[in-house]
Amino acid sequence: MNAYLHCLSHTPLVGYVDPAQEVLDEVNGVISEARARIAAFDPELVVLFAPDHYNGFFYDVMPPFCLGIGATSIGDFSSAAGVLPVPTALAEACAHSVMKSGIDLAVSYCMQVDHGFAQPLELLLGGLDKLPVLPVFINGVATPLPGFQRTRMLGEAMGRFLSTLNKRVLILGSGGLSHQPPVPELAKVDAHMRDRLLGSGKQLPPDERELRQRRVIEAAERFVEDQKTLHPLNPIWDNQFMTLLEQGRLTELDAISNEELSAIAGKSTHEVKTWAAAFATLAAMGRYRAEGRYYRPIPEWIAGFGSLSAMTTN
Numbered sequence: 001m002n003a004y005l006h007c008l009s010h011t012p013l014v015g016y017v018d019p020a021q022e023v024l025d026e027v028n029g030v031i032s033e034a035r036a037r038i039a040a041f042d043p044e045l046v047v048l049f050a051p052d053h054y055n056g057f058f059y060d061v062m063p064p065f066c067l068g069i070g071a072t073s074i075g076d077f078s079s080a081a082g083v084l085p086v087p088t089a090l091a092e093a094c095a096h097s098v099m100k101s102g103i104d105l106a107v108s109y110c111m112q113v114d115h116g117f118a119q120p121l122e123l124l125l126g127g128l129d130k131l132p133v134l135p136v137f138i139n140g141v142a143t144p145l146p147g148f149q150r151t152r153m154l155g156e157a158m159g160r161f162l163s164t165l166n167k168r169v170l171i172l173g174s175g176g177l178s179h180q181p182p183v184p185e186l187a188k189v190d191a192h193m194r195d196r197l198l199g200s201g202k203q204l205p206p207d208e209r210e211l212r213q214r215r216v217i218e219a220a221e222r223f224v225e226d227q228k229t230l231h232p233l234n235p236i237w238d239n240q241f242m243t244l245l246e247q248g249r250l251t252e253l254d255a256i257s258n259e260e261l262s263a264i265a266g267k268s269t270h271e272v273k274t275w276a277a278a279f280a281t282l283a284a285m286g287r288y289r290a291e292g293r294y295y296r297p298i299p300e301w302i303a304g305f306g307s308l309s310a311m312t313t314n
Protein backbone atom coordinates (compact mmCIF):
# COMPACT_ATOMS: atom_id res chain seq x y z
CA MET A 1 0.00 0.00 0.00
CA ASN A 2 1.49 3.40 -0.93
CA ALA A 3 -1.41 5.73 -0.25
CA TYR A 4 -4.09 6.10 2.38
CA LEU A 5 -6.99 8.53 2.16
CA HIS A 6 -9.27 10.04 4.71
CA CYS A 7 -12.07 12.51 4.02
CA LEU A 8 -13.79 14.19 6.93
CA SER A 9 -16.40 16.91 7.31
CA HIS A 10 -15.19 19.87 9.35
CA THR A 11 -17.13 22.24 11.55
CA PRO A 12 -16.11 25.44 13.30
CA LEU A 13 -19.05 24.88 15.67
CA VAL A 14 -17.53 22.01 17.66
CA GLY A 15 -17.32 23.11 21.28
CA TYR A 16 -19.77 25.99 20.63
CA VAL A 17 -23.01 24.24 19.64
CA ASP A 18 -22.61 20.52 20.22
CA PRO A 19 -24.99 17.60 19.68
CA ALA A 20 -26.01 15.25 22.51
CA GLN A 21 -23.15 13.52 24.35
CA GLU A 22 -23.91 10.16 22.73
CA VAL A 23 -23.58 11.70 19.24
CA LEU A 24 -20.39 13.46 20.26
CA ASP A 25 -19.02 10.17 21.60
CA GLU A 26 -19.98 8.42 18.37
CA VAL A 27 -18.20 11.04 16.23
CA ASN A 28 -15.16 11.05 18.50
CA GLY A 29 -15.05 7.25 18.22
CA VAL A 30 -15.14 7.44 14.41
CA ILE A 31 -12.33 10.00 14.42
CA SER A 32 -10.21 7.95 16.88
CA GLU A 33 -10.57 4.89 14.67
CA ALA A 34 -9.58 6.86 11.57
CA ARG A 35 -6.62 8.28 13.47
CA ALA A 36 -5.51 4.78 14.49
CA ARG A 37 -5.74 3.52 10.89
CA ILE A 38 -3.67 6.50 9.73
CA ALA A 39 -1.07 5.89 12.46
CA ALA A 40 -0.83 2.23 11.41
CA PHE A 41 -0.22 3.35 7.81
CA ASP A 42 2.62 5.53 9.15
CA PRO A 43 2.52 8.27 6.48
CA GLU A 44 5.66 10.11 5.39
CA LEU A 45 3.86 12.93 3.57
CA VAL A 46 0.38 14.47 3.76
CA VAL A 47 -1.55 16.06 0.91
CA LEU A 48 -4.43 18.07 2.30
CA PHE A 49 -7.25 19.39 0.11
CA ALA A 50 -9.31 21.98 1.99
CA PRO A 51 -11.41 25.09 1.37
CA ASP A 52 -11.27 28.56 2.92
CA HIS A 53 -14.01 30.78 4.38
CA TYR A 54 -12.76 34.30 3.53
CA ASN A 55 -9.86 34.03 5.91
CA GLY A 56 -7.04 33.49 3.44
CA PHE A 57 -8.51 33.93 -0.04
CA PHE A 58 -10.39 37.03 -1.18
CA TYR A 59 -11.76 38.61 -4.32
CA ASP A 60 -8.55 40.57 -4.94
CA VAL A 61 -7.29 37.31 -6.46
CA MET A 62 -9.48 34.23 -6.11
CA PRO A 63 -7.94 31.14 -7.69
CA PRO A 64 -9.95 27.93 -8.08
CA PHE A 65 -6.97 25.92 -6.79
CA CYS A 66 -3.82 26.98 -4.93
CA LEU A 67 -0.90 24.99 -3.54
CA GLY A 68 0.67 26.48 -0.44
CA ILE A 69 4.45 26.41 -0.75
CA GLY A 70 4.35 28.12 2.61
CA ALA A 71 1.22 28.21 4.79
CA THR A 72 0.07 29.55 8.17
CA SER A 73 -3.13 28.78 10.01
CA ILE A 74 -4.85 31.75 11.65
CA GLY A 75 -6.61 29.79 14.42
CA ASP A 76 -10.23 30.87 13.87
CA PHE A 77 -12.97 29.55 16.17
CA SER A 78 -11.07 27.05 18.34
CA SER A 79 -8.72 25.70 15.68
CA ALA A 80 -4.94 25.69 16.04
CA ALA A 81 -2.82 28.60 14.85
CA GLY A 82 0.68 28.19 13.47
CA VAL A 83 2.91 27.35 10.56
CA LEU A 84 2.27 24.24 8.47
CA PRO A 85 5.46 22.29 7.76
CA VAL A 86 5.48 22.47 3.96
CA PRO A 87 8.54 20.88 2.30
CA THR A 88 9.46 23.75 -0.04
CA ALA A 89 11.37 21.94 -2.80
CA LEU A 90 8.83 19.12 -2.96
CA ALA A 91 5.94 21.59 -3.11
CA GLU A 92 7.66 23.49 -5.92
CA ALA A 93 8.23 20.26 -7.83
CA CYS A 94 4.57 19.36 -7.31
CA ALA A 95 3.41 22.71 -8.68
CA HIS A 96 5.60 22.35 -11.79
CA SER A 97 4.38 18.81 -12.38
CA VAL A 98 0.68 19.68 -12.04
CA MET A 99 1.07 22.72 -14.32
CA LYS A 100 2.83 20.53 -16.92
CA SER A 101 -0.21 18.25 -16.73
CA GLY A 102 -2.35 21.13 -18.02
CA ILE A 103 -3.96 22.11 -14.70
CA ASP A 104 -3.72 25.79 -13.74
CA LEU A 105 -2.68 25.44 -10.12
CA ALA A 106 -1.86 28.75 -8.43
CA VAL A 107 0.89 28.82 -5.82
CA SER A 108 1.33 30.85 -2.66
CA TYR A 109 4.49 31.17 -0.60
CA CYS A 110 2.47 32.70 2.25
CA MET A 111 -0.93 31.02 2.12
CA GLN A 112 -3.20 31.91 5.01
CA VAL A 113 -5.53 29.07 6.02
CA ASP A 114 -8.33 28.56 8.55
CA HIS A 115 -10.15 25.77 10.39
CA GLY A 116 -10.75 24.02 7.06
CA PHE A 117 -7.06 23.06 7.00
CA ALA A 118 -6.30 23.06 10.72
CA GLN A 119 -9.12 20.82 11.94
CA PRO A 120 -8.25 17.63 10.03
CA LEU A 121 -4.55 18.01 10.91
CA GLU A 122 -5.45 18.36 14.57
CA LEU A 123 -8.07 15.61 14.69
CA LEU A 124 -6.34 13.04 12.50
CA LEU A 125 -2.65 13.69 13.21
CA GLY A 126 -2.64 15.45 16.56
CA GLY A 127 -1.47 18.89 15.40
CA LEU A 128 -0.46 21.13 12.53
CA ASP A 129 3.23 20.24 12.69
CA LYS A 130 3.30 16.45 12.92
CA LEU A 131 4.16 15.62 9.30
CA PRO A 132 5.29 17.42 6.13
CA VAL A 133 2.19 18.61 4.32
CA LEU A 134 1.31 19.83 0.83
CA PRO A 135 -1.76 22.06 1.48
CA VAL A 136 -4.04 22.50 -1.53
CA PHE A 137 -6.81 25.09 -1.39
CA ILE A 138 -9.95 24.35 -3.41
CA ASN A 139 -12.36 27.27 -3.65
CA GLY A 140 -15.68 26.08 -2.24
CA VAL A 141 -17.50 29.33 -1.40
CA ALA A 142 -16.50 32.27 -3.60
CA THR A 143 -18.23 32.09 -7.00
CA PRO A 144 -17.23 31.38 -9.71
CA LEU A 145 -16.30 27.95 -8.37
CA PRO A 146 -14.37 25.15 -10.01
CA GLY A 147 -16.53 22.24 -11.16
CA PHE A 148 -16.22 18.55 -10.42
CA GLN A 149 -14.46 17.75 -13.70
CA ARG A 150 -11.53 20.16 -13.26
CA THR A 151 -11.29 19.19 -9.62
CA ARG A 152 -11.02 15.52 -10.57
CA MET A 153 -8.32 16.41 -13.11
CA LEU A 154 -6.41 18.36 -10.44
CA GLY A 155 -6.53 15.29 -8.19
CA GLU A 156 -5.37 13.00 -10.98
CA ALA A 157 -2.43 15.30 -11.76
CA MET A 158 -1.50 15.37 -8.06
CA GLY A 159 -1.73 11.57 -7.93
CA ARG A 160 0.58 11.14 -10.93
CA PHE A 161 3.15 13.38 -9.25
CA LEU A 162 2.87 11.60 -5.89
CA SER A 163 3.30 8.20 -7.58
CA THR A 164 6.83 9.22 -8.56
CA LEU A 165 7.92 9.85 -4.96
CA ASN A 166 8.15 6.37 -3.49
CA LYS A 167 6.69 7.65 -0.22
CA ARG A 168 3.76 6.56 1.93
CA VAL A 169 1.32 9.38 1.22
CA LEU A 170 -1.72 10.31 3.29
CA ILE A 171 -4.36 12.14 1.24
CA LEU A 172 -6.88 14.19 3.23
CA GLY A 173 -10.09 15.91 2.13
CA SER A 174 -11.72 18.43 4.47
CA GLY A 175 -15.31 19.71 4.45
CA GLY A 176 -18.82 19.05 3.21
CA LEU A 177 -21.18 17.27 2.96
CA SER A 178 -24.62 18.92 2.54
CA HIS A 179 -24.70 22.22 4.43
CA GLN A 180 -25.21 25.93 4.11
CA PRO A 181 -23.98 27.92 7.11
CA PRO A 182 -24.12 31.71 6.82
CA VAL A 183 -21.11 32.60 4.65
CA PRO A 184 -21.22 36.03 2.98
CA GLU A 185 -21.87 36.24 -0.76
CA LEU A 186 -20.37 39.13 -2.74
CA ALA A 187 -23.60 39.85 -4.62
CA LYS A 188 -25.59 40.21 -1.39
CA VAL A 189 -23.37 42.07 1.08
CA ASP A 190 -23.20 45.73 2.13
CA ALA A 191 -20.29 48.05 1.30
CA HIS A 192 -18.33 47.22 4.46
CA MET A 193 -18.52 43.48 3.94
CA ARG A 194 -17.77 43.93 0.24
CA ASP A 195 -14.53 45.64 1.23
CA ARG A 196 -13.76 42.73 3.58
CA LEU A 197 -14.42 40.17 0.83
CA LEU A 198 -12.23 42.12 -1.56
CA GLY A 199 -9.27 41.63 0.75
CA SER A 200 -9.39 43.89 3.80
CA GLY A 201 -10.69 40.90 5.81
CA LYS A 202 -7.27 39.25 5.79
CA GLN A 203 -6.42 40.78 9.18
CA LEU A 204 -9.83 41.05 10.75
CA PRO A 205 -10.12 43.24 13.90
CA PRO A 206 -10.83 41.01 16.95
CA ASP A 207 -14.28 42.51 17.59
CA GLU A 208 -15.32 41.87 14.02
CA ARG A 209 -14.03 38.32 14.13
CA GLU A 210 -15.98 37.74 17.33
CA LEU A 211 -19.13 39.10 15.68
CA ARG A 212 -18.62 36.91 12.63
CA GLN A 213 -18.17 33.81 14.77
CA ARG A 214 -21.25 34.70 16.84
CA ARG A 215 -23.28 34.97 13.64
CA VAL A 216 -22.45 31.35 12.73
CA ILE A 217 -23.06 30.11 16.29
CA GLU A 218 -26.45 31.83 16.48
CA ALA A 219 -27.43 30.48 13.07
CA ALA A 220 -26.64 26.96 14.32
CA GLU A 221 -28.72 27.48 17.47
CA ARG A 222 -31.66 28.63 15.33
CA PHE A 223 -31.19 25.72 12.90
CA VAL A 224 -31.42 23.21 15.76
CA GLU A 225 -34.77 24.75 16.74
CA ASP A 226 -36.10 25.09 13.20
CA GLN A 227 -34.47 23.40 10.24
CA LYS A 228 -36.27 25.67 7.81
CA THR A 229 -34.03 28.59 8.82
CA LEU A 230 -31.20 27.41 6.52
CA HIS A 231 -30.97 25.20 3.45
CA PRO A 232 -31.86 21.71 4.69
CA LEU A 233 -29.27 18.95 5.07
CA ASN A 234 -29.65 16.23 2.45
CA PRO A 235 -28.73 12.78 3.81
CA ILE A 236 -29.93 11.06 0.62
CA TRP A 237 -27.57 13.04 -1.60
CA ASP A 238 -24.75 12.77 0.91
CA ASN A 239 -25.01 8.99 0.97
CA GLN A 240 -25.24 8.75 -2.81
CA PHE A 241 -22.11 10.88 -3.07
CA MET A 242 -20.20 8.68 -0.63
CA THR A 243 -21.28 5.56 -2.53
CA LEU A 244 -20.02 7.02 -5.83
CA LEU A 245 -16.64 7.65 -4.23
CA GLU A 246 -16.50 4.21 -2.62
CA GLN A 247 -17.27 2.60 -5.95
CA GLY A 248 -14.73 4.64 -7.93
CA ARG A 249 -17.43 6.27 -10.09
CA LEU A 250 -15.72 9.67 -9.97
CA THR A 251 -16.43 10.72 -13.56
CA GLU A 252 -20.18 10.50 -12.88
CA LEU A 253 -19.81 13.62 -10.73
CA ASP A 254 -18.64 15.63 -13.78
CA ALA A 255 -22.24 15.97 -14.96
CA ILE A 256 -23.39 17.78 -11.79
CA SER A 257 -23.22 21.54 -12.31
CA ASN A 258 -22.37 23.90 -9.48
CA GLU A 259 -25.85 25.42 -9.60
CA GLU A 260 -27.41 21.98 -9.30
CA LEU A 261 -25.18 21.04 -6.38
CA SER A 262 -26.10 24.24 -4.50
CA ALA A 263 -29.79 23.54 -5.04
CA ILE A 264 -29.55 19.88 -4.00
CA ALA A 265 -27.44 20.17 -0.90
CA GLY A 266 -26.62 23.80 -0.04
CA LYS A 267 -24.07 26.39 -1.08
CA SER A 268 -21.26 25.14 1.15
CA THR A 269 -21.58 21.60 -0.20
CA HIS A 270 -19.00 22.64 -2.80
CA GLU A 271 -16.50 21.79 -0.07
CA VAL A 272 -16.98 18.16 -1.17
CA LYS A 273 -14.77 19.00 -4.13
CA THR A 274 -11.98 18.35 -1.62
CA TRP A 275 -13.26 14.77 -1.30
CA ALA A 276 -13.53 14.45 -5.08
CA ALA A 277 -9.94 15.71 -5.50
CA ALA A 278 -8.68 13.39 -2.77
CA PHE A 279 -10.33 10.33 -4.33
CA ALA A 280 -9.11 11.28 -7.81
CA THR A 281 -5.59 11.58 -6.39
CA LEU A 282 -5.87 8.11 -4.85
CA ALA A 283 -7.37 6.64 -8.03
CA ALA A 284 -4.39 7.95 -10.02
CA MET A 285 -2.07 6.11 -7.61
CA GLY A 286 -3.67 2.70 -8.02
CA ARG A 287 -6.76 0.59 -7.47
CA TYR A 288 -8.40 1.35 -4.15
CA ARG A 289 -10.92 0.09 -1.66
CA ALA A 290 -12.82 2.17 0.88
CA GLU A 291 -13.36 1.51 4.58
CA GLY A 292 -14.64 3.16 7.76
CA ARG A 293 -17.69 4.87 6.21
CA TYR A 294 -19.70 6.97 8.64
CA TYR A 295 -22.51 9.45 8.14
CA ARG A 296 -24.91 11.35 10.35
CA PRO A 297 -26.78 14.62 9.81
CA ILE A 298 -25.83 16.89 12.73
CA PRO A 299 -27.94 20.09 12.78
CA GLU A 300 -25.95 21.50 15.74
CA TRP A 301 -22.95 21.70 13.39
CA ILE A 302 -25.08 22.64 10.34
CA ALA A 303 -23.57 19.58 8.73
CA GLY A 304 -24.24 16.40 6.93
CA PHE A 305 -21.27 14.95 8.78
CA GLY A 306 -19.29 12.24 7.02
CA SER A 307 -16.07 10.32 7.36
CA LEU A 308 -14.59 7.91 4.82
CA SER A 309 -11.22 6.21 4.39
CA ALA A 310 -9.74 4.38 1.43
CA MET A 311 -6.41 2.79 0.54
CA THR A 312 -4.62 1.67 -2.57
CA THR A 313 -4.57 -2.10 -2.91
CA ASN A 314 -1.74 -2.63 -5.41
Ligand SMILES: O=C(O)CCC(=O)/C=C/C=C(\O)C(=O)O
Binds near residue numbers: 054179184212301303
Ligand atom coordinates in the same frame (compact mmCIF):
# COMPACT_ATOMS: atom_id res chain seq x y z
O1 LIG B 1 -17.42 35.14 7.04
C1 LIG B 1 -17.98 34.29 7.71
O2 LIG B 1 -18.89 34.57 8.44
C2 LIG B 1 -17.48 32.89 7.60
C3 LIG B 1 -18.14 31.97 8.56
C4 LIG B 1 -17.42 30.67 8.61
O3 LIG B 1 -16.23 30.63 8.74
C5 LIG B 1 -18.23 29.51 8.51
C6 LIG B 1 -17.65 28.31 8.40
C7 LIG B 1 -18.41 27.14 8.28
C8 LIG B 1 -17.84 25.95 7.89
O4 LIG B 1 -16.54 25.82 7.76
C9 LIG B 1 -18.59 24.77 7.51
O5 LIG B 1 -19.70 24.58 8.00
O6 LIG B 1 -18.05 24.04 6.68
Ligand SMILES: [Fe+2]
Binds near residue numbers: 010116175268271
Ligand atom coordinates in the same frame (compact mmCIF):
# COMPACT_ATOMS: atom_id res chain seq x y z
FE1 LIG C 1 -16.30 24.81 5.87
